[in-house]
Each structure stands twice: as C-alpha cells, then as structure tokens.
Amino acid sequence: MNLTLPLDDPSSLHAGDSVTLNGTVYTARDAAHARFLEAIDAGEDLPFDVAGATIYFVGPTPARPGHVIGSAGPTTASRCDAYSPALVERGLAAMIGKGRRNAEVKSSMLEHGCVYFGAIEGTAALLSQCITAAEIVAYEDLGAEAVRKLTIENFPALVVNDLHGADLYDDGPARYRRSG
Amino acid sequence: MSELRAVDVAEVEAVVRKLCVEANHELREDHVAALQRGRDAEESPIGREVFDRLLENARVSAAERIAFCQDTGYAVVFLTIGQDVHFVGGSLAEAIDRGVAEGYSDGYLRASLVRSPVDRVNTGDNTPAMVHYDLVPGSGIELTLLVKGAGCDNMSALRMLTPAAGVEGMKRFVVETIEKAGPSASPPVTVGIGMGGTFDRAAVLAKRALTRNPTGSPSPDPLLAELEAELVDAINATGIGPAGFGGTVTTVAVHVEAYPTHIAAFPVAINLDCHSHRVRSVTL
Numbered sequence: 001m002n003l004t005l006p007l008d009d010p011s012s013l014h015a016g017d018s019v020t021l022n023g024t025v026y027t028a029r030d031a032a033h034a035r036f037l038e039a040i041d042a043g044e045d046l047p048f049d050v051a052g053a054t055i056y057f058v059g060p061t062p063a064r065p066g067h068v069i070g071s072a073g074p075t076t077a078s079r080c081d082a083y084s085p086a087l088v089e090r091g092l093a094a095m096i097g098k099g100r101r102n103a104e105v106k107s108s109m110l111e112h113g114c115v116y117f118g119a120i121e122g123t124a125a126l127l128s129q130c131i132t133a134a135e136i137v138a139y140e141d142l143g144a145e146a147v148r149k150l151t152i153e154n155f156p157a158l159v160v161n162d163l164h165g166a167d168l169y170d171d172g173p174a175r176y177r178r179s180g
Numbered sequence: 181m182s183e184l185r186a187v188d189v190a191e192v193e194a195v196v197r198k199l200c201v202e203a204n205h206e207l208r209e210d211h212v213a214a215l216q217r218g219r220d221a222e223e224s225p226i227g228r229e230v231f232d233r234l235l236e237n238a239r240v241s242a243a244e245r246i247a248f249c250q251d252t253g254y255a256v257v258f259l260t261i262g263q264d265v266h267f268v269g270g271s272l273a274e275a276i277d278r279g280v281a282e283g284y285s286d287g288y289l290r291a292s293l294v295r296s297p298v299d300r301v302n303t304g305d306n307t308p309a310m311v312h313y314d315l316v317p318g319s320g321i322e323l324t325l326l327v328k329g330a331g332c333d334n335m336s337a338l339r340m341l342t343p344a345a346g347v348e349g350m351k352r353f354v355v356e357t358i359e360k361a362g363p364s365a366s367p368p369v370t371v372g373i374g375m376g377g378t379f380d381r382a383a384v385l386a387k388r389a390l391t392r393n394p395t396g397s398p399s400p401d402p403l404l405a406e407l408e409a410e411l412v413d414a415i416n417a418t419g420i421g422p423a424g425f426g427g428t429v430t431t432v433a434v435h436v437e438a439y440p441t442h443i444a445a446f447p448v449a450i451n452l453d454c455h456s457h458r459v460r461s462v463t464l
Contacts, residue, residue, distance in 0.1 A: 016425075018226070031300070061247045061290040070288055071241070071250040076331045076364045098331075099364035099424070120423045121331065121366045122455040123233045124250040125241035143302055144250075144290050156233075158226070158425060169363050172426025176224060177419030 002154070006052045006093050010115050015166035017159040021117070025054040025096065027148040029075055032139055033083035040086055047138030047147050051091030056119075056152075057098075059144035060128070069134040069150070073124030074098040077116070081105050088114045096157055100169050106161055116161035118168065130155040184266045185319040187464065189275035192267075192323070195462055196279025196309070199325045200255060201287035203458040204247045207238040210394030211370075211457045214432040217396075218368050218422075227427030231368075234422075234455050245287075249456035252289035253327040255280045255309045258388060262318035273311065281305035292330070312384055320463065324391050327458035332369060333451070335361035338383055341446040347407065350375065350448050351414060357450045358415050358431070363424020366454030370395060371415065371434045374449040376441035386449035389435040391459045396433035408434045422455075 005023030013019070026048050028036070036046055057077050061070030077084075077097030084095065085108040096117045101109070109116060119127060133151035140146050160168045207215075212235065219231035241248035257276055269275075284291060284306040293307070294300040310328075337357045341349050354373065361369075374385025398405035411434040421427020432455075441447060 016226075018229075059250060059290065059292075061250050061252060062288045064244075064246065064288050067246075070290070071247040073250050075251065076334070078364060098366065100362055118363070118423065118425070120230055120233055121251075122249055122423075123237040125244060125246050125248050126233060126237045128246065129240070143304075144292070168426075169424050172224075172226070173362075173419040173421060173424070174426070175419065176421055176426050176428050178417040 005054050007115065010093070010113060011163045013115055013159045013162050014164065015159050015162045015168040015171060019117070019157055019159060021096070021155040021157055022153050023151070025056040025150050025152055026137070027056050027058050027060070027150060029057055029059050029145045030079050031142050031145040032147050033080045035139055037083050037086060048149070050087050052093050054094040054096065055087070055092060056096040056150065061144070069128055069131050071124035072128045072131060073121045074119040075121070077101060084108070088112050101161060106167070109161055110163065110165060113163055115159065115163065117157040118160040119155070119157045127155065182264045182319065184264055185262070186266050186268050187321065188269040189267050189272050190269055191464060192272060193275040193279040195323060195464065196257065196276050196325065197283040197286065199460040199462065200280055200283025200289065200327070203325055203327045203460045204252050204287055204289050205245055206242045207248055208457070208459060212238055214395040215368070215455065218429040218432045222422065222427050222429045224421055224425070224427035226425045227422040227429065230422035230425065247287065247289055249329060249454070250290060251329040251331060252284065252292060252306070253329045253458065254293065255306065256326040256328050256387065257309050257311045258314070258324040258326070258391065259311060260314045260316055260322040262320045263315050264319040265321060276309045276311055277307040280307050280309045322461065322463055324459065324461040326387065326391050329454055329456060332365040332454040335365040336386070336451045338379070338447070338449040340379065341448055343444070343446050345446060350446070351411060353448055354411055354450055355414050355418065358420065359418055361452060362420055365452045366456070367420055367424060367430045368422055368432045368455050369430065370453040370457050371411070371431055372451040372453065373434065373436045375436065375438045375447065377439040377447060379447055381439055382447035382449035383451070385437040385439055386451035389437040390451055390453045391461070392435045393459065393461065395457065399436055401438070404436045404438060408436050411436070
C-alpha cells in the first residue's frame with residue numbers, strides 16, 4: 001500500500017499492513033524530545049507545526065559528499081515514551097520507529113488518532129536511499145540528534161499500532177509462539 | 181629468556197582506523213551466511229522479507245561504502261598482548277583512540293558517545309574506545325574490534341543466580357531477557373552469555389562471547405555446545421521473530437562462555453547484539 005503523509009484515512013490502516021510512505025517527516029530522538037517538552041513547558045513554539053506531522057526516530061550517520069543523508073534506520077522508540085503523549089495530544093499524526101510503545105503512549109494514540117509505523121533497523125543503508133531531501137530545522141548543536149526535515153519516497157514500513165487498538169508486536173509473535 | 185618485541189603504537193592506530201571502517205561498512209561473510217540460514221529456516225512471510233532486506237542492505241552498504249546501521253556504536257576493543265611485547269612511540273590507549281577518531285571520520289560514521297552520562301555532551305569523534313586488555317605469555321598481539329550498538333546493549337542483563345537455581349534458572353533468565361527485549365534489540369539477535377567468574381567477569385565474558393567467529397559455531401566444550409543448542413531453540417520458541425514482527429527465527433546464534441566461580445555464586449550475564457553484528461579481528 002503506497003501512502004502519502006499526512007494520511008488521508010488513517011483508520012483504514014491495520015496492524016501488520018505493509019506500506020510505503022511518501023512525504024515529509026521530522027527526525028527527533030531522545031535529546032530533541034527533551035527540548036520539545038522544555039519548549040512546551042515554557043510556552044514556546046515547537047520548531048515545526050506538530051499538528052498533522054510525522055516524527056521519525058532516527059539519528060543518521062554523516063552524509064558522504066554528494067549524498068542527501070547518511071545511513072538512517074529507526075532507533076528504539078520507547079526511549080521517547082515519556083515525551084510522546086504531549087506531542088500526540090497536540091495533533092502528532094504518525095510516528096516511525098522500532099520497538100514497543102508503552103500503555104500510556106498507546107492510549108494517547110488511540111484517543112487522538114496517531115498511528116505508529118515500524119521500520120527495520122539494520123536496513124539503514126536501504127532506507128537512506130528513500131530519503132530525497134534533508135535539512136536541519138532545529139537544535140543543530142545536537143549533531144546526529146538535531147531535528148531534520150526529510151522528504152521520503154517509497155519508504156517501507158509496517159503498521160504496528162493502528163487506530164483500532166491492535167499491536168503487531170503482540171499479534172505477530174503470538175502467531176509463531178511455541179509453548180515449551 | 182625471550183627477547184622483547186618492540187611494536188610501534190602507530191601500527192595499532194592504523195589497524196584500529198581500518199577496522200572501524202570495515203566493520204561498519206561490510207557485514208562479515210560468516211554473519212551474512214548466518215542470516216541466510218535464518219532466512220531459509222524462517223516460516224513467517226514477513227520474517228523472510230525482513231531477512232531479505234537485511235541481506236540486501238548488507239550488499240548496498242558494502243557497495244556504497246556507507247554504514248549498514250546508523251548506530252555506528254561504541255568501539256569495544258579486546259587486546260590480547262604477549263608479555264614480551266614492548267610498545268614504543270607513545271601511549272597505547274591514546275593510539276587506539278586516535279585510530280577510532282580517524283576511522284569514524286574516514287568512514288562517515290556517527291559520533292555516538294557523550295563524555296558523561298550526567299551532562300551528556302557529545303565527545304565529537306566517538307572516543308574513547310572501550311578497551312579490555314589481557315596479558316598472556318609470548319610476543320603476539322591479537323586485536324578484536326566489536327562495534328556495539330546501544331539498542332541491543334540496553335536490552336542486556338546481568339543477574340547473580342544461586343547455585344540452586346542452576347542451569348534451568350539460567351535458561352529461564354535468558355528467555356525472560358529475550359522476551360523483555362522483544363523488538364527493541366533488533367532481532368534476529370546474536371546472544372553472548374558469560375557464566376561464572378565474579379559480577380564483573382561475567383559481563384566481559386558475555387561481551388567477548390559475541391565476538392566468536394564464525395557466528396553460530398558451537399563452543400568447543402560439549403556441555404556448553406549442548407546448552408547453546410537448547411537456548412537457540414528456547415529463544416526461537418518465543419515467536420518474536422525478525423524485527424519483532426513475529427516468526428520462528430529470533431536468534432541466529434547463542435555463544436556461551438564459562439569461567440570458574442565461587443561455591444556460593446552463579447553469575448550470568450546476557451549481552452545481546454542486533455542483526456547488525458560488527459566484529460573484526462587481526463593478529464599483529
């Protein structure tokens with residue numbers, strides 16, 4: 001399924017759907033998220049309009065000359081669990097990362113309509129080829145953890161948490177578990 | 181009396197520089213073979229697709245000379261030094277760090293270390309290296325570089341079991357650790373297990389176990405080899421599968437190392453490594 005961000009009809013997606021994503025995403029990891037929350041607490045604007053936006057949890061390697069970006073696979077999303085609900089409440093529409101989200105994040109995503117996509121870490125070289133533009137938009141001092149605006153094309157991912165409460169990280173393993 | 185062998189630390193620096201780039205750009209052939217075996221055994225269609233993408237990613241990274249994972253890790257160095265070696269030309273530790281800094285710059289690799297867990301300021305060049313020195317008889321030098329990503333290191337665990345808990349307790353601890361890690365350790369994982377010694381030794385043994393070459397080769401100790409095979413089966417029974425999307429292959433290798441321990445103790449350390457398994461060794 002080829003999808004354009006922001007998603008037209010997120011409720012049509014189901015956990016386990018294999019998709020390719022196109023459009024704009026913003027990169028942010030632990031350190032950038034901590035600053036987002038500081039900004040929210042201080043009543044300041046975030047570096048981008050979070051309503052309808054997609055965050056990709058990634059800290060890329062430096063780009064070789066002539067390349068848009070270096071290797072850019074997903075990092076563990078759960079390290080941002082403490083921060084994500086505040087962004088989801090403000091309209092964040094989707095997140096791309098790897099690994100489970102906690103109950104608080106999942107319930108906030110269900111309540112506010114945010115989808116979580118899983119990408120495959122360890123395919124960072126392939127995923128870098130799906131990124132056609134990259135620019136730093138905030139926190140340049142954080143280096144790899146700076147916030148970047150990326151344009152992605154045919155970026156492969158799976159729906160992990162849909163808007164119906166399903167979780168691929170529960171349902172997938174349950175199908176293949178052998179009881180000892 | 182054996183004669184001293186003089187080794188210029190610049191030689192070590194050059195080797196570390198080269199290995200940092202190679203380890204991050206080229207997945208070792210035996211690990212590619214281990215992933216291919218995993219692909220052949222995997223029953224889940226999504227799982228097989230994950231393996232296919234991992235294998236394709238390894239081809240692209242080697243051809244494009246870019247890192248196959250964006251987390252280009254902590255440079256962990258195991259340096260086994262013959263006691264008749266005399267290093268000349270400056271500090272060995274500083275030479276290793278220079279090699280890491282140069283390699284990470286040469287290879288367009290990410291600087292992923294902060295100078296302190298408290299203030300978290302990036303050191304800018306991925307130094308310092310994490311070096312484990314072993315002194316042995318003779319005049320040889322063996323250097324092994326393990327590039328360690330944090331996602332899977334974070335999911336590792338150490339527990340001081342009782343002798344009564346025994347091997348069965350150890351197996352339960354391993355499966356529990358894998359279940360808790362789930363997709364976050366980026367399966368299919370390589371599992372390094374260190375048993376015995378003291379608290380500290382178990383952790384270093386577990387890390388060293390990850391460096392066994394080829395990936396998935398059995399321990400020379402038949403008891404440990406049997407345990408490794410049982411653990412592979414128990415871990416794969418979790419159903420976590422490639423990337424945690426569900427499947428029959430969660431690990432491609434379990435390597436167990438053991439060491440003498442105290443009559444009151446059964447330390448067990450479990451160090452996980454993601455599918456981006458980066459190890460290189462040389463003899464100097």
